[in-house]
């Protein structure tokens with residue numbers, strides 16, 4: 001009998017079979033039943049199986065997650081299951097990112113909650129390295145390479161929609177950063193506030209024109225663009241295309257009929273080239289993750305003036321700055337104002353939860369995020 005990542009391998013009965021952990025039912029400490037047969041296990045294996053059967057993603061806050069992940073890391077086997085469970089524990093906690101960093105004494109595992117990084121666990125050099133290799137395997141990159149940059153994606157279901165994984169060599173060895181994407185939010189779930197939500201929904205009824213989503217880095221612009229695309233895909237027929245750098249969550253996986261193209265200048269897929277192609281692709285709605293270059297600005301305006309609704313992210317500190325940013329990129333002010341349906345400006349604030357001791361809302365992090373948004377309607381919307 002041998003312990004595998006996914007279960008137990010039996011040498012004799014009925015042949016060389018693998019029984020999955022899910023197949024087992026516990027009779028007593030060392031006796032388990034699977035497929036109608038009872039097995040008396042050696043204590044070491046029984047203990048590992050008990051850990052498997054008893055594990056549930058921690059439902060409490062940071063302290064619960066620390067205890068659960070610490071227990072996971074104490075197991076001598078099953079790096080792949082440990083990796084999956086680390087992710088589900090982080091997702092259950094509501095973390096946006098998980099970091100694994102090699103340092104002098106092993107590995108630090110940290111999670112980002114409401115914008116702040118918190119220590120989650122420490123792993124030994126050996127178990128941390130195996131865990132990171134398992135994460136690479138899940139992400140579809142080369143598990144044995146730790147000397148190159150690698151980017152991958154871990155498709156998931158249930159608590160966590162999708163994970164983007166990035167691995168980088170460091171002076172101490174390596175670091176891994178995993179971005180966890182939760183369920184895609186609808187417009188009504190963003191926390192825009194009722195006055196703003198109504199106006200955004202009305203602005204999105206336009207068939208043509210330009211709608212900007214403005215804010216600084218980390219203000220949640222992509223989340224808002226996805227919610228707007230979900231709204232448009234649900235409320236109107238048509239061909240919807242989204243140009244992103246990088247694609248954060250795959251919308252079709254979530255049942256949202258929007259084609260996403262990743263901007264990749266090394267393959268000629270610049271935002272300008274993709275926007276020009278979008279004009280020839282007979283699409284009704286075009287989303288651009290961020291307008292960065294003069295070509296982006298010019299082509300987005302051209303699309304907005306030729307029968308498309310264009311949604312675009314803009315890096316800006318205020319609504320007025322968003323418009324000015326496009327003008328700085330060479331957009332003709334008159335053409336811009338004639339196309340502009342509105343500027344949704346948003347900020348993500350981190351505020352004290354106010355509970356003092358950890359609660360359901362902050363999950364023990366004591367701080368929570370709050371969206372502040374305002375919509376300025378443009379002249380293009382008044383026509």
Ligand SMILES: [Zn+2]
Nearest residue numbers: 353355359362
């Ligand atoms: Zn709280």
